[in-house]
Amino acid sequence: MKESALLTSLMLVGVAFIWGGTFIAGRHLSVNTPPLLSASIRFLIASVTLSFFLPNKQNKSLLNKNTKIRIFFLGLTGIFFYNICFFYGFQFISASRGSLIVALNPAGIGLVSFIFLHEQIRPIKWLGIMLSLIGVFIIVISKDPTALSMDVNTWKGDLFLLGCVACWVTYSVASKRVISEIGTIHSVFYSLVVGTILLGVTALSTNQANLVNILELSYSQWFSLLFLGVFGSALAYVWYYKGIEKIGATQAGVYIALVPVFGIILGMLLLKEPITLPMIIGGIIVILGIYFCNWSKY
Template identity: 40%
Template sequence: MKKSLTYTYVLLVVSMMLWGGTWVAGRILAQSMHPMSAAFLRFAFASATLLIMCWKAEGRMPRLARNQIMPVLGLGATGVFAYSYFFFTGLQTTSAGRAALIVACIPVCISILSALFYKERFGPVRIIGALTSLIGVSVVIADGSPLTLLSEGVSRGDFMILGCVVSWTAYTLGGRSVMKSLSPLMSVAWSCFFGMILLLPAALAGGLASDIGNIQPVGWFCIVYLGVLATGFAYFWYYEGITVIGASRAGIFINTVPVFAVIMGFFLLGEPIHLSLALGGLMVITGVYLTNRP
């Protein structure tokens, strides 16, 4: 059992590192191709990887019942299509570490909406955690002076990353009902597949063919990294961890994703770590922990 737990913890940490690296890989791709081209290629690789995993797990290619198609299509529209647009568009102008810290408030947003719509408990500690995390996000966005948001507003890049927060929150809440009849792995696989189909027309309109012809080796590495490692394997390992130690304990590991993103952004992209970024990031992660602690 001890070995099994150690193995599980290692897989969870590796998954978080891979997710942290998505912001660096996404930042690199966002500088060299159209956002929709990058998103389509990422989820083309991800869909193939996840469907193969489903086939190995089920012994056959997974199928959807007729009444499951529209809900899963909704997941693809929010968690893949919309999120990808905001993700790659935002990373054209926003640094990887900064974007990851903004997105780190997603668990808080999910907890707030779950309390409102699903009547989940939301006591004083969780309220303090939510406020701490949201103030931390404002510190990150405003470079240490949240009051300037009232006069100067939010930059386009940061606004796009906030779109990631909205779309992924919608994806997560929608997934609650879908996963009553589908396994997490099948839900992710099919949502990736439908999202890829939705991305195709936008990618073609954005110059997918010319983008593919101009991709450098580092670009292909980033695409494979995002699609196969960070989406396919990391999601599978994360859900495997949930089955061993539970959702609450596994969810705590997600707090390390922005930390890995900031560190990788510093070493791989030369992104500076300002005091406001460190302070705001600490507030975000602390708030997320208080809001989602068991």
């Protein structure tokens, strides 16, 4: 393997490790930190950090009214609603379990792109989508197979994390038009700014973002917020899109299969989370599904 190819692989493995770690940080923060406060600080840090990676030249004329509306929609779905589901969801669910449910993203993106954008899906990708759906179903019902008809509160955490999937699929499909107009990094940055403003206003209006709550944040909570903001929401995106530039979206996407693997390992090591046999079986099926979703050979 050439040195440049090795560095690209290591960079993408690093991205998967960071994104796997975001579930651990999210779970840690959700225990004692107001969700909207966590989300607001995370993306304030992320917006500032990502601003240092913006290309020097940006054609302002590309930001017409329609593009601005689309950017607002991206910030609303991919940042605002996603993080409400993310931080509220981890109040009820383990980091390991959450990382496996959110691993449904590639299958969801492929399915929605097929339905609304009429993108062609090859047989191997259909197999990946079906495996991902089956794997997540196994993971969700493994919590308590007899409780499927019980109160929705039983599945609150799972439903919030499935909300994350819905938000991210919507964001990913809707962002394709914006990325083609203003580029990837600017698209991510502007949606981060919009999401940060929406989260901040909501946190202030619900009194979650107040001086007392901010001063009560511990060192470990600040570390988690810095990790989420600097690495999980800024640096990892830069590395991931650099990886796409080097080896293409399909090959880079295969590395995403490592995200739930790292999420499970870190959950076991740092949070002492138990892993059940159905979670292992469902996780393996999901990871295979992700791999097939990103495999373009057939």
